[in-house]
Amino acid sequence: MQPHHDYDLIVAGAGMVGMSTALWAQSEGLRVVVCDPNPAGSGTTSGSACVIATYACNPVNSPSIIKSLPTLLTSPDSPLSFNLMHGLKNPAWMLSFLNNCRPTRVDHIANALAGLLAHTNDGLNPLIALADAQDLIIENDCLYVWSTASGHAASLPSEARRASLGVQSEDLSPSDIQSLEPNIRLPLHRGLRFKGARHIASPQELVSRMHRKFTVLGGTTLPQTILSSIADADGVTAQLSDNTPIRASRLVVAAGARSRDIKGSGAEKLPLGTERGYHILYENHRNLLSRPVGWAEAGFYATPMADGLRVAGTVEINATDAPFNQKRTAYLTRKSHDMFGDLGAPDSEWLGHRPTMPDSLPVIGHSNKSDRIIMAFGHQHIGLTLGGITGKIATDLAQGRKPSCDITAFSADRF
């Protein structure tokens, strides 16, 4: 059967990464088709903690994880949870993750992430303007707080690394924190204020406005899953779930934690895993905070956003398709009551899948299979932040240009 359409670029996935790519490519005159069976921005992007976290260069990988692993894994009060059966079935990912907790690896990862994060605004701000979404962007900094001296002491090496990589922050005493956010009821030890950090009132609304603009400017959307792709000398053919093939000069794989499902793209050969994360929402408590606050020991952010107060974070290492784990949202509920007093039961709860490589670096670059296929996934905890710049880089690659920033560390060849 002959392909029924011709495009310059097929984008697989309409999350923050895919829609950013689509809009950047379209703004350069490329004929773009986006394929996604779900509404734009409704995947992992929708449930995130909403922070444009330009300071978030420290990966989850850390030498301290290895030391504290037994406590982290067995305590019901731990921000990290790990399913043993899943670990036994996927030893390669786990071992590679632990290998990337060595100090030299962590330095490399943080350095590479800081380099990319420095370009966040170049990638994101033009898209916010294009999508007419300035009203969704809140410029009021972001705080980290530590409730214990030991938690704060343990963070000093990684905070020193963050500072050495050029991230600006202001040290806060308990009374500084109280005057900025008087509704926090934790015993406070220290805090950090990341000046210039922004957050998004609704990540899904942002991506959905990007999609609306894309459509108005003539972009095509097909509500289909891409099952497989084959590249040849002239282009790429993608097989859709309705059994039709589409053809374009190039394909960008931006299907988040599901990117490996696209057979033949090269993504299926890469060790993409998932860090499952949860959020709970208190619709009527948005006014408790004026900016996102990350409680470091508890592993989550509380963020005042359009729908209410969202308490989002934690890491659960388990299969993508494993059932919703109520223990994780019970943890968030308990801890949010510690943080703010009795908030009652949350109005809703959510599970999402961070796309995570064992070295916490995204894959951005040509596929090992063909230069016609471009990988753009694996943004772990910071895909909302890095989606815009990733889309800009993917467009550079689709146009045959050298990207505006160094992407060597993100190459698919590193595995």
Ligand SMILES: Cc1cc2nc3c(=O)[nH]c(=O)nc-3n(C[C@H](O)[C@H](O)[C@H](O)COP(=O)(O)OP(=O)(O)OC[C@H]3O[C@@H](n4cnc5c(N)ncnc54)[C@H](O)[C@@H]3O)c2cc1C
């Ligand atoms: C609890 C939590 C809090 C977070 N907080 C933040 C934060 O504050 N700041 C931040 O920067 N990041 C945050 N993140 C991370 C961020 O949400 C992700 O890195 C980011 O959303 C990934 O975007 P994506 O476009 O790659 O994936 P997604 O948003 O998941 O989009 C992928 C899309 O691909 C589609 N798809 C899947 N398979 C196919 C296929 N075969 N064909 C076509 N389409 C397909 C899906 O339907 C989906 O729409 C958080 C994550 C979690 C879980």
